[in-house]
Amino acid sequence: MSLFEVRGLVKHFGGLAAVSNVSFRVRKGEIFGLIGPNGSGKTTIFNLISNYHRPTRGTIHFKGKNITGLKTHRISRLGIGRTFQIVKPLGRMTVLDNVMAAAFAKVATKAEARDLALETLAFCGFEHRKEVLAKTLSIGERKRLEIARVMATQPELLLLDETAAGLNPLELERAIELIKKIRDKGVSIVIVEHIMKVMMTISDRIHAISFGQTIAEGTPYDVANNPAVIEAYLGKEYAEG
Amino acid sequence: MEVFLQTLVAGILKGGLYSLIGIGMTLIMGVMGIINLAHGQLMMVAMYVTFVCFHYLGIDPYLALFISAPALFLLGMVIQKYTLNPLMEVESILPENQVLMTVGIGMVLTEIARFLFGSDYRSVKTSYSSSAFYLGEISFSVALTAAFFLAVAFTVFMFWFLLRTDIGRSIRAVGQDKDAASLMGVNPKRITIITFGMGSALVAVAGTLLMPLYYLFPDIGGPFTRKAFVITILGGLGSTVGAIFGGVTLGLAESFGATYIGMAYDDMIGLLIFVLVLLFLPGGFKRLTKI
Amino acid sequence: MKRILPLALLFVLILFPLVVRDDYHQHLMILVLMWVVIGSGWNVIAGYTGQVSFGDAAFFGTGAYTAGLFAHKLGISAWWAMALGGVTAMAVALPFGWICFRLRGAYFALATLALNEVMRHVATLWESLTDGMVGILIMQTFVSKVPYYYIALALAVVSVLSIEVIMGSKWGYYFVSIREDQDAAESLGIDTHFYKMVSLNIAAFLTGMAGSLYMNYMGFIDPEVVFSLHDISIMAILVGIVGGVGTIYGPVVGAFVMVAVHEFFRTGFFGFFQKLAVLTGSGLVNTVAAYVVQAHVLGFGILVVMVILLLPNGIVGDWNKIMGTLFPVRKKGIEG
Numbered sequence: 001m002s003l004f005e006v007r008g009l010v011k012h013f014g015g016l017a018a019v020s021n022v023s024f025r026v027r028k029g030e031i032f033g034l035i036g037p038n039g040s041g042k043t044t045i046f047n048l049i050s051n052y053h054r055p056t057r058g059t060i061h062f063k064g065k066n067i068t069g070l071k072t073h074r075i076s077r078l079g080i081g082r083t084f085q086i087v088k089p090l091g092r093m094t095v096l097d098n099v100m101a102a103a104f105a106k107v108a109t110k111a112e113a114r115d116l117a118l119e120t121l122a123f124c125g126f127e128h129r130k131e132v133l134a135k136t137l138s139i140g141e142r143k144r145l146e147i148a149r150v151m152a153t154q155p156e157l158l159l160l161d162e163t164a165a166g167l168n169p170l171e172l173e174r175a176i177e178l179i180k181k182i183r184d185k186g187v188s189i190v191i192v193e194h195i196m197k198v199m200m201t202i203s204d205r206i207h208a209i210s211f212g213q214t215i216a217e218g219t220p221y222d223v224a225n226n227p228a229v230i231e232a233y234l235g236k237e238y239a240e241g
Numbered sequence: 242m243e244v245f246l247q248t249l250v251a252g253i254l255k256g257g258l259y260s261l262i263g264i265g266m267t268l269i270m271g272v273m274g275i276i277n278l279a280h281g282q283l284m285m286v287a288m289y290v291t292f293v294c295f296h297y298l299g300i301d302p303y304l305a306l307f308i309s310a311p312a313l314f315l316l317g318m319v320i321q322k323y324t325l326n327p328l329m330e331v332e333s334i335l336p337e338n339q340v341l342m343t344v345g346i347g348m349v350l351t352e353i354a355r356f357l358f359g360s361d362y363r364s365v366k367t368s369y370s371s372s373a374f375y376l377g378e379i380s381f382s383v384a385l386t387a388a389f390f391l392a393v394a395f396t397v398f399m400f401w402f403l404l405r406t407d408i409g410r411s412i413r414a415v416g417q418d419k420d421a422a423s424l425m426g427v428n429p430k431r432i433t434i435i436t437f438g439m440g441s442a443l444v445a446v447a448g449t450l451l452m453p454l455y456y457l458f459p460d461i462g463g464p465f466t467r468k469a470f471v472i473t474i475l476g477g478l479g480s481t482v483g484a485i486f487g488g489v490t491l492g493l494a495e496s497f498g499a500t501y502i503g504m505a506y507d508d509m510i511g512l513l514i515f516v517l518v519l520l521f522l523p524g525g526f527k528r529l530t531k532i
Numbered sequence: 533m534k535r536i537l538p539l540a541l542l543f544v545l546i547l548f549p550l551v552v553r554d555d556y557h558q559h560l561m562i563l564v565l566m567w568v569v570i571g572s573g574w575n576v577i578a579g580y581t582g583q584v585s586f587g588d589a590a591f592f593g594t595g596a597y598t599a600g601l602f603a604h605k606l607g608i609s610a611w612w613a614m615a616l617g618g619v620t621a622m623a624v625a626l627p628f629g630w631i632c633f634r635l636r637g638a639y640f641a642l643a644t645l646a647l648n649e650v651m652r653h654v655a656t657l658w659e660s661l662t663d664g665m666v667g668i669l670i671m672q673t674f675v676s677k678v679p680y681y682y683i684a685l686a687l688a689v690v691s692v693l694s695i696e697v698i699m700g701s702k703w704g705y706y707f708v709s710i711r712e713d714q715d716a717a718e719s720l721g722i723d724t725h726f727y728k729m730v731s732l733n734i735a736a737f738l739t740g741m742a743g744s745l746y747m748n749y750m751g752f753i754d755p756e757v758v759f760s761l762h763d764i765s766i767m768a769i770l771v772g773i774v775g776g777v778g779t780i781y782g783p784v785v786g787a788f789v790m791v792a793v794h795e796f797f798r799t800g801f802f803g804f805f806q807k808l809a810v811l812t813g814s815g816l817v818n819t820v821a822a823y824v825v826q827a828h829v830l831g832f833g834i835l836v837v838m839v840i841l842l843l844p845n846g847i848v849g850d851w852n853k854i855m856g857t858l859f860p861v862r863k864k865g866i867e868g
Contacts, residue, residue, distance in 0.1 A: 113702070
C-alpha cells in the first residue's frame with residue numbers, strides 16, 4: 001500500500017477545468033516530482049491536497065485513510081506538511097519564533113518547542129539567523145525558513161511548492177542538498193517544480209501534467225524523453241543535458 | 242392593497258436615492274479597499290451646505306446641487322490626499338488604520354457641524370416639500386419623486402462616466418488590480434483622490450435631494466453611514482449595479498418595515514438585513530472571506 | 533531591569549488613594565484602570581490576533597447589564613454578577629465568533645460594528661427585560677470611591693498579568709501567527725478558527741468584567757452609555773493603538789494617555805482658558821474658553837486623526853520614533 005494516493009482529482013473553477021482527472025501514488029521514502037508548464041495546475045493540486053480548495057471530484061488518501069476535505073490544520077496534524085510557492089513568512093516574528101510556532105504542533109511547553117525549533121534550524125543549516133525578523137530575510141532565506149518551519153511539524157509527507165524558483169545557483173545547490181537530507185531522514189516528498197534541472201537531479205519518479213491533465217509518468221529519463229512532455233515544454237535539450 | 246402599493250412606491254423612490262449613497266461608497270470600497278465610515282457624515286455636510294444655501298442665500302435645493310456637489314468633491318479629495326493616502330505608506334501592524342481614520346474624520350465633521358450650527362434640528366421647507374400628486378389612489382411626494390428622477394439621471398451619468406471616459410476606466414482598472422494599473426501608466430494615488438472626491442460628490446447629491454424631506458442635525462451622519470454599507474454589502478462590494486439593487490432593497494425594506502411593523506424598528510431592519518447579508522450573501526460573501 | 537518600571541508603577545498605584553484623597557482624581561484613576569482592562573481585552577483579539585474589533589461595547593454593555601439586572605431584578609448583590617458579567621459577555625462572543633470569523637479583515641470589523649449596534653438596539657427595545665431607554669439604577673454598595681479603586685486595580689493587574697502569561701505561551705505564538713499569516717498558520721497545524729474564538733472570548737471576558745465594574749461603580753447605566761460606539765468601542769481602539777498595539781503594557785500607557793487627553797479637552801485644557809480669563813478679566817478669552825469647552829469632542833476627534841497619522845504603532849510601539857524626534861541623537865558608529 002502506498003503512503004499517499006490521489007485518485008481521479010478534478011477541480012473546476014467556474015467554467016475552467018484547472019485539474020482534470022489526475023491520479024498518482026507516492027511510495028514511502030521517495031521523492032516524487034510533479035512537473036508541468038506554468039499554469040498547468042500543479043499548485044492547485046497542492047491546494048486541493050491541503051484543502052485550501054475542495055476538489056470538485058476525486059479523493060485523496062494518506063496511509064490508507066481518506067483525507068479528502070479534512071480541514072487544513074487537521075491534515076497538517078496527520079503528518080502532511082507543505083510549503084507555499086509564494087512564501088509566507090510570519091513577518092514580525094523572528095526566525096526562531098516562526099519555527100517555534102510550528103513546533104507547538106508536536107510539543108506542549110515553550111521550552112520543548114524552543115528545543116525542537118533549534119534542532120530543526122540546525123538541521124536546515126539556518127541556526128545562525130535565528131534572531132532575525134522574518135520580514136528582513138532574502139528570498140532564498142525565506143524559502144529556507146518555509147522548509148525549516150514545516151519540518152518542525154515533523155511531517156511524514158512533505159509537499160514542496162516551487163522551492164527552486166527565484167534562487168541563484170548557489171542557493172539552488174543548497175536547497176537540493178537540504179531536500180536530499182530530508183529524504184534521508186525518512187520523509188517522503190512530493191515536489192512541484194517547473195525548472196527541469198532540479199527535478200531531474202532529485203526525483204525518483206516524475207508525473208507530468210499539462211493544462212490540468214496527466215501527460216506522462218515514470219523515471220526522470222522516461223518523462224524527459226516522452227514526446228508529449230517535450231511538446232508541452234520544448235525541453236528535449238534538458239533531457240540530454 | 243392600496244397601502245401595499247403606496248408602501249411599494251415609497252420604497253422604490255427612496256431606494257433610488259439610497260442607490261446614490263451606495264454607488265458612492267461602493268466606488269470607494271472597490272477602488273481603495275477601505276470602508277468609509279464617514280460616508281454619512283459627508284452627506285451631513287452636504288445637507289448643511291444646502292441648508293445654508295437655502296436660508297442665507299435663498300437658493301433652492303435643486304440649484305444648490307451645483308454648489309454642494311463640487312464642494313463635497315473638493316472636500317473628498319482633500320480628505321483622501323492628506324489623511325488617507327499617507328496611511329498607505331505607513332508600516333503598521335494593523336491594516337485597519339484607514340477605517341479608523343475615517344471614523345476620526347467622521348467625528349471631526351460631526352463636531353464641526355455641531356460647533357457651527359448647534360444640535361438643533363434644521364430643515365429646509367420649500368413650496369413643494371409637503372406637496373404630493375396622485376396617480377389613482379397612490380400619492381407621490383413631489384420632492385421624493387423629483388429626487389428619484391434626478392438620482393436616476395446621476396446614476397446613468399456615473400455609468401457613462403465609468404464606462405466611456407479615460408478617468409472612469411482608470412478608476413475601474415485600479416479597482417481591479419492596482420499594481421497592474423500602475424504598470425499601465427495609471428497613477429493610483431491620483432485616482433484614489435479623484436474617486437474619493439466622486440464618492441463624496443455623489444453622496445452630496447443624495448443629501449441635497451433628501452434635504453427637503455428630512456430633519457437635519459449633526460448626528461444624522463451615523464445612521465446614514467450604516468445605511469450606506471448595508472446597501473453596499475447587499476449589492477456586492479465594488480459593484481455599481483449592485484448598489485442600485487442594494488439601495489432599492491433597503492428602501493423597500495425600510496418602507497415595508499415602517500408600515501407593517503413600526504417606526505422604531507426601521508433602524509433594526511437595516512441592521513438585520515446587514516447581518517443576514519454578511520452571513521449568507523451568495524457569491525459576494527465568498528469574496529469577503531478571501532481578503 | 534524591565535520588571536522594575538511596572539512594579540514601581542504598581543507600587544505607586546497601590547498607594548495612590550491614600551495619598552490623593554479627592555474624589556475627582558480618584559474617579560479619574562478608576563476610569564484609567566477600567567480602560568486598562570478594556571484596552572487589554574481589545575489588544576488580545578485585535579493587537580495580537582489581528583482581528584480588529586470595532587464593537588467591544590457589545591461585551592462591555594453585556595457585562596454592565598448583567599450586573600445591573602442581577603441587582604435590580606433578582607436582588608442579588610451586583611458583586612456576584614461581576615464574574616458573571618465576563619461569562620455572559622462570552623456567551624455573546626461565542627455565537628458571534630462562530631458565525632463571523634469566516635470574515636476577514638475589514639469585513640470582520642464591520643461585523644463587530646453590527647454586533648455593537650444590534651446589542652444596543654436589543655437593550656433599548658427589549659423593555660420587559662432591560663427597561664429600555666430608562667436604564668438601570670442600583671444602590672451602590674460603597675459610598676467612598678476607595679474600595680472601587682482597589683477592585684479596579686485588582687482587575688487591571690489580573691488583566692495585564694494574564695495577558696503576559698498567555699502571550700508567553702503556546703497560545704501567544706498561535707495568536708500572532710494568525711495575525712501574521714492566517715493561511716500559513718493553518719498549514720502549520722493551527723486550528724485558526726478555534727484560536728480566534730479563544731482570543732475573542734478572552735477579550736469578551738475582560739471587557740465584560742469591566743462593564744460589570746462600571747455598573748457597580750456608577751450605579752446607573754442605559755443603552756446609549758454602555759453600548760456607545762464612540763465612547764466605548766472607539767475609545768477601546770484608541771487606548772490600544774495609542775498605547776501600542778500588540779504590546780503588554782501598551783494598554784496601560786494608552787489608558788492613562790487617553791483618559792488624560794479626554795479630560796484635558798473636556799475641561800478646556802484643565803480650565804486653562806477659564807483661569808486665564810479670570811486672570812486677565814478679558815471677555816474675549818472668556819468666549820474662547822467657552823468655545824474650547826464646547827468643542828471638546830472636536831478637539832478629541834482631531835487628535836484621533838493626528839495620532840493615527842503620526843503614531844500608527846502607538847507610544848510603546850513607536851517609542852524609538854518618539855525618542856528620536858524629541859531627542860535627536862547624534863549617533864557615532866553603527867546601530868546594533
